[in-house]
Amino acid sequence: MKTAVLVIGGGATGAGILWDLTLRGIDALLVEQRELAYGTTGRCHGLLHSGGRYVVRDRSVARECYRENQILRRVAAAAVEETGGFFVHLEGDAPVYAERWAEAATSAGIPFREIDLSEAHRLEPLLSRNVRRVFLVPDASIDPFDLVMINAQGAIRRGAKVLTGVRVEKLLVEGRRVRGAVLKDIETGEIYSVNAEVVVNAAGPWAGQVAATAGSHLQLAYGKGTLLVYSQRLCDHVINRLRPPGDGDILVPAKTVSLLGTTDLPALTPDNPEPTGDEIKALLDRGEELIPGLAGRRVLRSFAGVRPIYDPGEGAGRGASRGFAVVDHEEADGIHGFCSVVGGKLTTYRLMAEQAADLVAAKLGVSERCRTKDTCLPALTTLAPVPPDSIEGKSAPLVCECELLDKETFLQAVRRLARLTPEALLRGARLAHGPCQGTTCIYRGALLLYREKLLSYAGCREFMRRAFRARQRRGEALQGDQARQLELARGIYLQNLQLGGGDDEL
Numbered sequence: 001m002k003t004a005v006l007v008i009g010g011g012a013t014g015a016g017i018l019w020d021l022t023l024r025g026i027d028a029l030l031v032e033q034r035e036l037a038y039g040t041t042g043r044c045h046g047l048l049h050s051g052g053r054y055v056v057r058d059r060s061v062a063r064e065c066y067r068e069n070q071i072l073r074r075v076a077a078a079a080v081e082e083t084g085g086f087f088v089h090l091e092g093d094a095p096v097y098a099e100r101w102a103e104a105a106t107s108a109g110i111p112f113r114e115i116d117l118s119e120a121h122r123l124e125p126l127l128s129r130n131v132r133r134v135f136l137v138p139d140a141s142i143d144p145f146d147l148v149m150i151n152a153q154g155a156i157r158r159g160a161k162v163l164t165g166v167r168v169e170k171l172l173v174e175g176r177r178v179r180g181a182v183l184k185d186i187e188t189g190e191i192y193s194v195n196a197e198v199v200v201n202a203a204g205p206w207a208g209q210v211a212a213t214a215g216s217h218l219q220l221a222y223g224k225g226t227l228l229v230y231s232q233r234l235c236d237h238v239i240n241r242l243r244p245p246g247d248g249d250i251l252v253p254a255k256t257v258s259l260l261g262t263t264d265l266p267a268l269t270p271d272n273p274e275p276t277g278d279e280i281k282a283l284l285d286r287g288e289e290l291i292p293g294l295a296g297r298r299v300l301r302s303f304a305g306v307r308p309i310y311d312p313g314e315g316a317g318r319g320a321s322r323g324f325a326v327v328d329h330e331e332a333d334g335i336h337g338f339c340s341v342v343g344g345k346l347t348t349y350r351l352m353a354e355q356a357a358d359l360v361a362a363k364l365g366v367s368e369r370c371r372t373k374d375t376c377l378p379a380l381t382t383l384a385p386v387p388p389d390s391i392e393g394k395s396a397p398l399v400c401e402c403e404l405l406d407k408e409t410f411l412q413a414v415r416r417l418a419r420l421t422p423e424a425l426l427r428g429a430r431l432a433h434g435p436c437q438g439t440t441c442i443y444r445g446a447l448l449l450y451r452e453k454l455l456s457y458a459g460c461r462e463f464m465r466r467a468f469r470a471r472q473r474r475g476e477a478l479q480g481d482q483a484r485q486l487e488l489a490r491g492i493y494l495q496n497l498q499l500g501g502g503d504d505e506l
């Protein structure tokens with residue numbers, strides 16, 4: 001197999017690079033070890049930052065966020081909801097911080113407007129009555145799964161290739177030049193190689209491991225963050241606490257749910273980050289201060305992601321820079337045909353991709369300039385209208401009532417997948433994302449796939465087993481109603497559908 005450019009990593013950065021290269025007419029292939037958005041991108045808050053969060057500590061990152069925020073509202077409108085954001089100063093928070101923040105935002109050129117408390121409560125009725133000042137900023141909510149999908153789809157329509165479930169085992173190095181990579185299909189175990197003129201490492205928190213296979217060194221620190229997903233949309237604006245960034249100080253509305261986060265703890269590895277009970281408690285305690293009663297509301301699931309922080313010497317933690325670096329390994333360690341993109345934010349993924357693609361184009365001698373600032377990404381598919389009788393329950397063309405996921409939308413999501421796996425479908429179709437957490441929609445989805453002849457009978461059972469296991473992992477640290485819901489689902493899958501292996505394990 002041969003390509004001009006091999007992009008490693010199917011997060012926002014890798015997908016953004018693929019789209020950028022394709023618009024410049026450069027032949028490119030992206031490989032992702034699991035499914036698109038499997039890494040940090042699929043485990044983030046989905047906040048399209050206005051820059052307000054960073055403006056006191058790091059003005060240049062704040063400006064970068066604001067500029068990208070304005071661009072993405074235009075070119076990635078299909079994934080963005082223009083919610084606006086609040087920065088709220090509560091009684092007891094240091095008043096001097098609010099003043100510093102307003103000064104810093106003014107000098108960074110981030111637009112904001114202080115609104116009176118009655119307007120704030122009219123716009124956000126659940127907001128604490130202890131709020132003393134509220135500033136309105138151009139934050140927005142961005143769907144990271146849709147964002148990756150539209151970048152990848154846009155690129156595929158223009159001739160790029162995407163392989164999912166394919167891991168780069170090591171880079172192929174001849175002398176001091178990277179010539180491609182050895183790939184492994186993680187389902188079949190097949191090993192093969194791809195030749196490339198340039199390899200771009202956009203493997204997020206795994207970037208150091210990928211670089212090491214070519215003998216390059218990338219110093220990354222890992223910062224684990226945990227988030228809680230609420231079953232309802234509790235606010236219509238992003239709500240940020242106006243004080244130095246800390247745990248549980250951001251609530252983001254995302255379609256039908258809300259996400260509360262996040263913690264920031266050093267991690268030893270990027271693999272399988274798990275939320276802990278202590279983190280969940282910290283989030284609930286802090287969140288309660290912003291929205292009284294939050295701790296008693298229904299949490300659907302918790303999950304954790306690992307920030308890929310490029311900041312040699314400083315380590316992880318809230319003090320570490322959220323800036324990014326495009327590393328040319330020819331300059332850094334004398335290895336030709338290889339570069340890495342590390343650090344940054346979801347909000348700045350397009351800029352990261354632009355700078356990486358500039359470097360790649362220069363290496364290939366291509367003079368086409370970046371066009372991603374002005375070229376709108378194609379929307380996914382339009383949602384089919386929900387037939388009225390399904391709402392009344394006379395028939396059931398819905399796969400999932402919680403998310404109003406109808407059969408056609410579900411099948412469209414299936415067709416978009418390069419490889420049909422339960423994990424990819426959970427991400428791509430929002431299957432099992434609602435309050436029932438898959439109790440009914442996993443088996444309905446599996447049945448549909450069987451009827452459409454996309455899965456065999458045995459494949460269908462395996463699909464249900466894996467899909468439920470994936471959901472269950474994200475609910476393990478939960479208590480109360482949602483823990484009971486998961487037990488009910490477990491009982492149904494184990495007993496009614498007989499999916500257990502005899503040891504009460506799915």
Ligand SMILES: Cc1cc2nc3c(=O)[nH]c(=O)nc-3n(C[C@H](O)[C@H](O)[C@H](O)COP(=O)(O)OP(=O)(O)OC[C@H]3O[C@@H](n4cnc5c(N)ncnc54)[C@H](O)[C@@H]3O)c2cc1C
Nearest residue numbers: 009011012013033039040041044045047168204225346347
């Ligand atoms: C809890 C949390 C909340 C956050 N919230 C926000 C937010 O609200 N707004 C914001 O702007 N930013 C946020 N961020 C930061 C943001 O999510 C990340 O900076 C961004 O998503 C990183 O994207 P990426 O594509 O660089 O990395 P990733 O999304 O991690 O993508 C890297 C991909 O490479 C793949 N890969 C790795 N190794 C290999 C290999 N050997 N072969 C093939 N594929 C490989 C991985 O599977 C992965 O999918 C948050 C981060 C965390 C942890």
